[in-house]
Amino acid sequence: MRLKKAVKTVFFTEILQGMALTLRSMFSHAVTRQYPKEKRPAMPGFRGMHAFVRDAKTGREKCIACGLCGAVCPSQCIHIYTREDDLEQKKVIDRYEIEALRCVYCGFCVEACPVGAIALTEHYEYSDYSRQALYFDKEKLLDNWDRMMAGKKGEEYFEKFWFPKRDSFRSYDGQAVFRKPKEEAK
Amino acid sequence: MGEAVGEKGFQTKELTVSMGPQHPATHGVLKLVLDLDGETVVKCTPYVGYLHRGVEKLGENRTYFSALPLTDRLDYISSMSNNVGYVNAVETLFGIEAPERAKYIRTICAEMSRISSHIIWVATHALDIGAMTVFLYSFREREWILDLFEMLTGARLTVSYPRIGGVRNDVSQEFLDSLYKFVLEFPGRVDEYETLIDQNRIWLQRTKGIGIISAEEAVNWGLTGATLRGSGVNYDVRKANPYDVYDKVQFDVPLGKAGDVYDRYRCRMEELRQSARIIKQCIEQIPAGPILAPEAHKFVLPPKENVLKSMEALIHHFILITKGPLTAPVGEVYSATEVPKGELGFYIVSDGSGKPYRMRVRAPSFVHASVLPRLSEGHLLADVIANIGTIDIVLGECDR
Ligand code: SF4
Ligand code: SF4
Numbered sequence: 072m073r074l075k076k077a078v079k080t081v082f083f084t085e086i087l088q089g090m091a092l093t094l095r096s097m098f099s100h101a102v103t104r105q106y107p108k109e110k111r112p113a114m115p116g117f118r119g120m121h122a123f124v125r126d127a128k129t130g131r132e133k134c135i136a137c138g139l140c141g142a143v144c145p146s147q148c149i150h151i152y153t154r155e156d157d158l159e160q161k162k163v164i165d166r167y168e169i170e171a172l173r174c175v176y177c178g179f180c181v182e183a184c185p186v187g188a189i190a191l192t193e194h195y196e197y198s199d200y201s202r203q204a205l206y207f208d209k210e211k212l213l214d215n216w217d218r219m220m221a222g223k224k225g226e227e228y229f230e231k232f233w234f235p236k237r238d239s240f241r242s243y244d245g246q247a248v249f250r251k252p253k254e255e256a257k
Numbered sequence: 258m259g260e261a262v263g264e265k266g267f268q269t270k271e272l273t274v275s276m277g278p279q280h281p282a283t284h285g286v287l288k289l290v291l292d293l294d295g296e297t298v299v300k301c302t303p304y305v306g307y308l309h310r311g312v313e314k315l316g317e318n319r320t321y322f323s324a325l326p327l328t329d330r331l332d333y334i335s336s337m338s339n340n341v342g343y344v345n346a347v348e349t350l351f352g353i354e355a356p357e358r359a360k361y362i363r364t365i366c367a368e369m370s371r372i373s374s375h376i377i378w379v380a381t382h383a384l385d386i387g388a389m390t391v392f393l394y395s396f397r398e399r400e401w402i403l404d405l406f407e408m409l410t411g412a413r414l415t416v417s418y419p420r421i422g423g424v425r426n427d428v429s430q431e432f433l434d435s436l437y438k439f440v441l442e443f444p445g446r447v448d449e450y451e452t453l454i455d456q457n458r459i460w461l462q463r464t465k466g467i468g469i470i471s472a473e474e475a476v477n478w479g480l481t482g483a484t485l486r487g488s489g490v491n492y493d494v495r496k497a498n499p500y501d502v503y504d505k506v507q508f509d510v511p512l513g514k515a516g517d518v519y520d521r522y523r524c525r526m527e528e529l530r531q532s533a534r535i536i537k538q539c540i541e542q543i544p545a546g547p548i549l550a551p552e553a554h555k556f557v558l559p560p561k562e563n564v565l566k567s568m569e570a571l572i573h574h575f576i577l578i579t580k581g582p583l584t585a586p587v588g589e590v591y592s593a594t595e596v597p598k599g600e601l602g603f604y605i606v607s608d609g610s611g612k613p614y615r616m617r618v619r620a621p622s623f624v625h626a627s628v629l630p631r632l633s634e635g636h637l638l639a640d641v642i643a644n645i646g647t648i649d650i651v652l653g654e655c656d657r
Binding site for chain 2: 080116142185
């Protein structure tokens with residue numbers, strides 16, 4: 072025991088072991104991503120910048136001006152101004168504003184919306200030089216939808232990431248359970 | 258100020274140094290005022306509160322549902338554990354229980370966040386003491402685990418994933434498979450960190466015999482978590498008062514002996530392996546089933562398919578979101594969970610309205626910060642850094 076310790080002290084074995092690990096890593100693949108040049112796509116369902124759903128049928132926003140998203144928002148960053156439209160006989164939004172700088176990207180607004188009129192996109196690079204650019208009004212939000220979620224992607228978003236679903240309250244076919252990894256199964 | 262005349266007739270004076278709040282080694286915005294006699298710390302006074310956001314008060318103005326993201330921001334490097342602690346407290350208050358599958362998922366998530374928190378801890382602790390390499394290795398695994406979080410919840414850090422009565426969304430097969438791969442590989446990665454520092458003579462000199470606290474004293478100071486277990490006290494909320502599915506999995510609670518910085522380091526490294534073990538068992542046992550309690554429809558948002566079709570569901574939906582659960586019982590509850598830092602408790606008083614009347618957070622970091630003078634006084638200035646690291650504080654939680 073004491074001999075072992077003496078050897079260790081004289082020959083710096085523990086340091087050499089550490090060095091060996093470093094040397095080994097020198098010949099393995101680099102794990103670093105060169106971020107601004109090399110971007111990893113966000114995972115599906117990522118909670119990023121907001122978008123307002125444009126209804127394919129009417130070409131307008133889907134929102135029914137119920138105000139639930141503003142009520143649930145924990146950082147209270149959604150401002151909704153509504154009025155009653157006499158012509159259409161329904162409530163419509165006058166102004167709809169989201170202060171993205173105060174948003175915490177919890178996704179509760181999506182969960183609260185009864186009609187699926189608001190979505191969070193996979194866009195995560197929201198830095199800008201002015202506050203104004205990150206103060207979204209209705210037009211900007213609709214524009215976000217056209218840019219990032221139009222077509223199939225938007226439909227899929229609500230199918231997959233609009234919770235809770237009926238399936239959340241029961242077991243269903245194809246629910247994920249333990250599956251042996253392939254190497255072992257062979 | 259004590260003045261003394263040195264051997265050669267020089268006059269020496271105690272020096273007061275202010276360390277922090279902007280100091281990279283204080284893990285956030287902790288401010289320490291140190292009275293130094295040469296290099297030795299005579300007196301150490303921690304000042305906290307630079308990151309105070311009034312989380313407890315904010316909680317009183319949110320419904321139980323919307324208060325969840327606030328807890329993400331307590332201990333922001335293991336937000337999932339706080340979420341789990343919060344929903345467990347609220348569920349106990351409401352007297353509802355999450356389904357089995359949801360409990361498994363929560364346990365998996367809580368252990369994942371324990372791993373991610375301990376990885377950061379070992380990385381920064383070693384970096385503070387002067388071993389930079391560990392930092393680079395451990396961030397490789399942290400990236401991996403954050404990717405897994407992103408896959409499951411859609412966010413990397415502030416996950417807001419559990420819900421009162423269950424969890425937000427089901428786990429996918431892809432997620433379970435990649436997580437299983439991770440837990441098989443992870444213990445090997447822990448070995449790598451240990452190769453770098455475990456026996457390293459500089460590391461041993463900087464950590465052994467520093468910041469010793471005896472078992473009795475540690476209990477008296479109210480320490481919890483690995484900071485307490487490093488002194489050899491076998492107390493772990495997961496064992497003492499099991500929540501979720503901790504009573505259905507096997508794991509050991511690693512204990513230290515000497516109660517110094519090194520033993521606490523050993524405890525946490527061992528906990529990393531145990532966490533991987535818990536996750537592995539959970540994945541192997543996870544049953545199929547609901548992820549939100551179907552019988553708790555007064556507290557859980559109704560399914561989206563029903564909202565626009567059934568009047569009941571629509572009313573529930575509106576009331577739950579604007580007012581909170583109207584059927585919340587009057588009473589109070591204290592519920593503790595074991596988070597990476599120690600025992601996180603939520604004390605919630607309900608007056609029957611949809612919002613908590615009072616929400617108090619028992620933050621382990623706050624208690625641990627108070628023991629800093631006891632650990633540091635009499636040691637060298639450089640050991641203060643080791644002591645800040647070893648009690649594992651996060652100021653977001655400490656100041657709340
Ligand atoms: S994501 Fe959360 S914080 Fe942001 S607007 Fe929606 S509800 Fe508010
Ligand atoms: S919850 Fe949906 S429908 Fe209601 S105001 Fe918000 S976006 Fe519009």
